[in-house]
Amino acid sequence: MITKQFLETYPLLRKYPITFDKLSHSQWGTKGAICNLPKPALNLFCKKCQSMQTFNMENDFEHFAVDSPVRHSPVGKIFEVRYLCAGCGQYRHTFYIEFGVDRAPKGDARTFSGWIRKIGQLPPWEIDIDKNIEKALGDDSVLYKKGLICESQSYGIGSYAYFRRITENIIDELLNSISDLIDEGDKEKYEQALEKVKKTRVTEEKIELVQDLLPLSLQPNGLNPLKSLHSALSAGIHNKTDEECLELAETIKEVLIYLLEEIKNRKNRAKEFTERMKRLLKQK
Ligand SMILES: [Zn+2]
CATH class of the missing domain: 1.20.120 (Four Helix Bundle (Hemerythrin (Met), subunit A))
Structure with a gap:
């Protein structure tokens, strides 16, 4: 699922394999299931503090569950995830995450594999050499x-x-x-x-x-x-x-x-x- 490593280090568009649980798949649209998506704390550079800082996810997955278009499953959806610096409380990193599957899940398998990928991020990935x-x-x-x-x-x-x-x-x-x-x-x-x-x-x-x-x-x-x-x-x-x-x-x-x-x-x-x-x- 959404991990620290994926958010911190993966470049744009690179697919990160995840497993969807089919039992809860039908419940994705309920408040509970979407709210249960993990929200790992991140260690990222803050341009305001000018140092590495802890960033915590600021928004809730809950608001994705409110709109009817995202009721059933995160597959094919894009989530905006905002992270705020714990040091200054002002600087943010924002990620746009798409959920997808390459193949439709087969019959009665309990889980099926899919992926998540960033389709955008702010500030953009920097090509910065040490x-x-x-x-x-x-x-x-x-x-x-x-x-x-x-x-x-x-x-x-x-x-x-x-x-x-x-x-x-x-x-x-x-x-x-x-x-x-x-x-x-x-x-x-x-x-x-x-x-x-x-x-x-x-x-x-x-x-x-x-x-x-x-x-x-x-x-x-x-x-x-x-x-x-x-x-x-x-x-x-x-x-x-x-x-x-x-x-x-x-x-x-x-x-x-x-x-x-x-x-x-x-x-x-x-x-x-x-x-x-x-x-x-x-x-x-
Ligand atoms: Zn900061």
């Missing part, structure tokens, strides 16, 4: 921005192509930068693998050569980002839908950003540590 990411990407930040624009329109195939291109462009540098973060014991193996990396031009092969040497500290919750990247790049998208490509594009984007940030943070920490040590030694 300054640090922009700097780390250099010339490729232009491609990155185009990838985000495609993503904002749910053009998954286009978005995938842009993020993939960036990976191809920066993979050598990325793998080299990671070598500083590799555990001492694996360093030699990693250097050897990097030598082999230089001999291939295929991005998937490069990643395959080094992915198993990634230290656990770079695998959040045991998930190896290089393995995710590898599988997203090898997916072969020629017969995939925009929807499927969006998911792959998101994986590529998230892994790239994660690695770029990890590399930067660790370098900063090392630098700070060195400077502190130098100051300590001077005092002696």
Whole structure:
């Protein structure tokens, strides 16, 4: 049903799968059923407070139940959902959400699958690149921005192509930068693998050569980002839908950003540590 993740992060027009309960389907028009739609609190940027704030849903689903056109089912309907900043009580985010099904529900199944999607939002989705990411990407930040624009329109195939291109462009540098973060014991193996990396031009092969040497500290919750990247790049998208490509594009984007940030943070920490040590030694 309507979730925090859907409202906060999904681009316009991207379908979010949900399950309708058929038993209550016939009761959708009654006050109770529509009022029971979830109203999750959101964490969004407030332009008035100039910071991330909690936003609570301000309007009630109840008023949708009053008009006769929306009496029976939310399917095919558009709901306006307004969220107000808890910090200043003035700034709002508004979403227009459509409920739909691709196929009519079959006979006596108790539930049937459908989707919700945003068909509009205010303020609009912003194509805004984090300054640090922009700097780390250099010339490729232009491609990155185009990838985000495609993503904002749910053009998954286009978005995938842009993020993939960036990976191809920066993979050598990325793998080299990671070598500083590799555990001492694996360093030699990693250097050897990097030598082999230089001999291939295929991005998937490069990643395959080094992915198993990634230290656990770079695998959040045991998930190896290089393995995710590898599988997203090898997916072969020629017969995939925009929807499927969006998911792959998101994986590529998230892994790239994660690695770029990890590399930067660790370098900063090392630098700070060195400077502190130098100051300590001077005092002696
Ligand atoms: Zn605010």
